[in-house]
Amino acid sequence: MTVFAVAAIAVLVSMALALLRAVLGPTMYDRILAVNIFGTKTVLLIAVFGFLNGRPEFLDIALVYALINFIGVVGVLRFFEQHEQQEEEAQ
Secondary structure, X not given: OOHHHHHHHHHHHHHHHHHHHHHHOOOHHHHHHHHHHHHHHHHHHHHHXXXXXXXXXXXXXXXXXXXXXXXXXXXXXXXXXXXXXXXXXXX
């Protein structure tokens, strides 16, 4: 078993823990952070699989996924921020 295979298994375990936090998170912000962590671990997993298979072009895919993950999390946070402001103005 190579070092990259062990790294892939470790990343999968941490992804499972992040998914558990996303489901059980007590607040909305915990859930959003867990989804962000899950996306980051997905980027790492894509990169590790690229090295395992000898396909360096997977790094390009991982970078694009990282950008999409970042933009998505920022968008969700802005949405909830505006939603909270509208609720405060309505009161």
